[in-house]
Amino acid sequence: MITEKDTEHIAQLADIAIYREELAAFTSRFNEILEYFDILDTVEVMEYRNEKECNVLRDDEIVPSLPQERALANVKEQEEGFFKAPRVM
Secondary structure (H helix, E strand, O other): OHHHHHHHHHHOOOOOOOOOHHHHHHHHHHHHHHHHHHHHHHOOOOOOOOOOOOOOOOOOOOOOOHHHHHHOOOOOOOOHHHHHHHHOO
């Protein structure tokens, strides 16, 4: 069970401001979510079995990709055949 102190700690780690008036509601919601996880833990996982084969993954299908000229057709800025994006840092 999550306490209000736990909720404050989680909020601090997530860099979320929670007002004192909201603390009880947030704590209650956290506990409700954890109860759902307890329910999910009791559910048995049923494996999907295809009668013809056990591998349910499909084979990769190779298809041609978009030509570079068409991919860059609506780009505002490009450099040496690549998308040019603003610097982040």
